[in-house]
Amino acid sequence: MNNKDLNEFKKILNEKKDILLKSVDHKKQKDLQEPVVGDEIDAAGDSEEKELIFGLTDNERVMLDSIESALHKIEHNKYGICERCTCKIPIERLKAMPYARYCIKCQPKFEPKK
Numbered sequence: 001m002n003n004k005d006l007n008e009f010k011k012i013l014n015e016k017k018d019i020l021l022k023s024v025d026h027k028k029q030k031d032l033q034e035p036v037v038g039d040e041i042d043a044a045g046d047s048e049e050k051e052l053i054f055g056l057t058d059n060e061r062v063m064l065d066s067i068e069s070a071l072h073k074i075e076h077n078k079y080g081i082c083e084r085c086t087c088k089i090p091i092e093r094l095k096a097m098p099y100a101r102y103c104i105k106c107q108p109k110f111e112p113k114k
């Protein structure tokens, strides 16, 4: 991979990181604004919404982790290399998923079993 591509991925990853951190910040602020005493009228809907937010936060944490790892790899000239089999991840895959840690063959081994 050439430097131009690397810089491009670095830019995209930093942007994604910014957006993620901002949305996490936003959610934290929203949480703080919530009254301590819950309103019982819409309790069901409220907890449903909270579950959704928690779910997103988990995903975001995983994604943030992958982004940090990808940025680290760019700095150490290891970007685009599968963390498991050390093959080169095709650039098309990186373009679709710049924070990909594994190649297509290895990825399913790390996805939670359904």
Ligand SMILES: [Zn+2]
Residues within 6 Å of the ligand: 082, 083, 084, 085, 086, 087, 102, 103, 104, 105, 106, 107
């Ligand atoms: Zn692999």
